[in-house]
Amino acid sequence: MQIIDVLKKYPASQTSLLEILLEIDRLKDNHYISKEEVHMISEYLGVRTSHVYSVLTFYTLLSTEPRGKHIIQVCKDIPCYVNDAFDVRKTLEKMLNMSVGQTSRDGLFTLEETACIGCCDEAPAMLIDLEPYTNLTRDKIERILASYREVTL
Amino acid sequence: MMNAMINNVSVEVEDGLTILEAARKYNINIPTLCHYPELHINSDCRICSVEIDGRKGLKTACSTPIKDGMNIITNSPRVLNARKTITELILANHDANCTACTRNLNCELQSLAKNLGIDINRFPSVLERKPLDLLNPSLVRNSNRCIKCGRCVDVCKNVQAMHVLETMHRGHEMTVGPAFDEPLNDQTCTFCGQCANVCPVGAIMEKDNTDVVWEKLHDPSVYVMVQIAPAVRVAIGETLDHENGLISNGKLVSALRHLGFDHIYDTNFTADLTIMEEGTELIDRIMNGGVLPMMTSCCPGWINFAEQRHPNIIDHISSCKSPQQMFGTLAKTYYADKSNIDSRDIYVVSVMPCTAKKYEATRKEFRSFYDIPDVDIVLTTRELSKMFRQMGVDFDLIKEEPFDNPFGITTGAAQLFGASGGVMEAALRTVYEIVNKKPLVDINFESVRGLQGIKEATVDLGGKEIKVAVSNGLANTKTLVEQIEAGTSPYTFIEIMACPGGCIGGGGQPYGTTNDVREARLASTYFIDEEMVCRKSHENEMILALYEDYLDEPNSEQAHHLLHTYYEARK
Incomplete structure (x- = not known):
């Protein structure tokens, strides 16, 4: 689907902005x-690019830079932190050979941190795309990453 | 009315006030930082925090309405500590090299730190330095000094409806700037400079050109002349510790002579000339079926706005150059011819209340010879004040002096150019008398004066009633422009000034321009007009002599060649 087709699905009003951004991202x-997309959105909605860019950069689930096919978001809030015996973030960084904020060389994963995702009862937890993974262990993380790699291959 | 207690003093105030407003009525000063009269920022910085009996946490006085029976404490150790901590945190993320900042001793953050008694900052600096935006001729953005108060965003978005500046990112990463953090000249910025005028620190400033002016003043091979805009003389006194709106005509001339200028002229002279050209153009458009409504062209912020955002209405804009540029052209043609000086040796400095004028002077259309700008450099009111300080000019001691000739004899009408509605009023005085061939009974057009966003008047021209409109501030301008685009504009003549209040409220004027200050500058503007012997541009004898001697007649071929310009869509 072209960007213009996405835009046409929504009324040309400022209130559609966030939904449009999320759909293009998906x-x-x-x-x-991209910058071009920001310009297209701003023209379609009749708002300034500064407004679109402001909303776009406010939400951590959106990005102005290309990311991997799958976005891994590690919860950094307190219950996950307290229950995190082996350091989920560091484990992921090691397994993926990159740090938070980066994208793997094969373009498959981007590693990010997120605020609470509501899985405190099964902490530590993370999201991949919109799928929650809870009660994480080192082995579990390894299996999860492998499953994503397999599907792609 | 309601009763409350502030610091154990009982206060009685009208309903609907904030705690801040109520306290001020009782001379209880609650410090603020992001708060600014006429803007809509509330509780961003939290400096105005106070304690309210029975309420959890501290509340911001600027945004909390005062309620009957409230017991408010503004000076408890808890409040003072909170204010100090907030200020220290701001300072930890601020380039606080105060002595190397244009706002030194004129900075709201610095004053706050002093008043709160901050003698040590408990927090180490977390400032991550970013490069400056130096790419346009008007404004410099230094985000290392930005304290994210949001004033520039509010004035750009809501007062000017330009929305170039916005807050980007979130939390600790939050910044203020244009989309993609691009430089201002990649944006549709009009360079109106209202952001610079309301900035509490030195994060947005005019591009400083004082050094090059000092160089030229001491270069014996250069013939330096200076012109001063009408709005500068009713504002510059404020920067020299005088009351708002002080009129400093004669002292200004004298102070400029102290700086070393030998040829001190008045932009009011070319304002009169503008009225002759623009008035004649208006009459011609009315009589000969030209494009109407005609819109004024003196304001470079407005011209930028039209060229960038509404190029389809360019034909409505008068082809007259602004008074600043008419002066530049005359200096390098007429003056050079008459004085037998090579125009390349003439250096024209202009002092303007405006940051967009700096950009205007660089436009390629305004180069009469050798690709050299007609106006070589533009200083804002604030920069001229800086030069006075550098030199140590004592405004109280110097004697008044008249402007030099030939560009020194002016009228009351020309002084009105500094006020929103002034160009309209000056034009109507002339156009009415030329068309109706009889003197105006009352030359004061009160209905186009004042700070109202859009003002209207009706004038009888040759038995026909025409409607005129005046707008100040770009948000109001948008309304009038959209009427024209829709073909529903009821007006024949429209004056547009990009800044609220007109040039007296320009982006290059002294800091702290609020509506009270604007009113004082306006009052002085109308006072000068009333006091002038001659109050109509077409009765300025020096202007009439200039036509006789050099320009032929208004809108003649020669006048068109020298005093008119064109506009084109940009970006």
Whole structure:
């Protein structure tokens, strides 16, 4: 689907902005909103690019830079932190050979941190795309990453 | 009315006031930082925190309405500590090299730190330095000094409806700037400079050109002349510790002579000339079926706005150059011819209340010879004040002096150019008398004066009633422009000034321009007009002599060649 088709699905009003941004992000394998897209959205909605860019950069689930096919978001809030015996973040960084904020060389994963995702009872937890993974252990993380790699291959 | 206690003093105030407003009525000063009269920022910085009996946490006085029976404490150790901590945190993320900042001793953050008694900052600096935006001729953005108060965003978005500046990112990462953090000249910024005028610190400033002016003043091969805009003389006194709106005509001339200027002229002279050209153009458009409504062209912020956002209405804009540029052209043609000086040796400095004028002077259309700008450099009111300080000019001691000739004899009408509605009023005085061939009974057009956003008047021209409108501030301008685009504009002549109040409220004027200050500057503007012997541009004898001697007649071929310009869609 073209960006213009996404835009046409929504009324040309400022209130559609967030939904449009989310849909474009979902649509693209590299999950980001480009400068050209910001201009197109601002023209369609009749708002300034500064407004679109402001909303786009406010939400951590959106990005202005290309990201991986799958976005791993590690919860950094207190219950996950307290229950995290082996350091989920560091484990992921090691397994993926990159740090938070980066994208793996094969373009498969981007590693990010997120605020509470509501899985405190099964902490530590993380999201991959919109799928929650809870009660994480080192082995579990390894299996999860492998499953994503398999599907892609 | 309601009763409350502030610091154990009982206060009685009308309903609907905030705690801040109520306290001020009783001379209880609660410090603020992001708060600014006429803007809509509330509780961003939290400096105005106070304690309210029975309420959890501290509340911000600027946004909390005062209620009957409230017991408010503004000076408890808890409040003072909170204010100090907030200020220290701001300072930890601020380039606080105060002595190397244009706002030194004129900075709201610095004053706050002093008043709160901050003698040590408990927090180490977390400032991550970013490069400055130096790419346009008007404004410099230094985000290392930005304290994220939101004033520039509010004035850009809500007062000017330009919305170039916005807050980006969130939390600790939050910044203020244009989309994609691009430089201002990549944006549709009009360079109106209202952001610079309301900035409490030195994060947005005019591009400083004082050094090059000092150089030229001491270069014996250069013939330096200076012109001063009408709005500067009713504002510059404020920067020299005088009351708002002090009129400093004669002292200004004298102070400029102290700086070393030998040829001190008045932009009011070319304002009169503008009225002759623009008035004649209006009459011609009315009589000969030209494009109407005609819109004024003196304001470079407005011209930028039209060229960038509404190029389809360009034909409505008068082809007259602004008074600043008419002066520049005359200096390098007429003056050079008459004085037998090579125009390349003439250096024209202009002092303007405006940051967009700096950009205007660089436009390629305004180069009469050798690709050299007609106006070589533009200083804002604030920069001229800086030069006075550098030199140590004592405004109280110097004697008044008249402007030099030939560009020194002016009228009351020209002084009105500094006020919103002034160009309209000056034009109507002339156009009415030329068309109706009889003197105006009352030359004061009160209905186009004042700070109202859009003002209207009706004038009888040759038995026909025409409607005129005046707008100040770009948000109001948008309304009038959209009427024209829709073909529903009821007006024949429209004056547009990009800044609220007109040039007296320009982006290059002294800091702290609020509506009270604007009113004082306006009152002085109308006072000068009343006091002038001659109050109509077409009765300025020096202007009439200039036509006789050089320009032929208004809108003649020669006048068109020298005093008119064109506009084009940009970006």
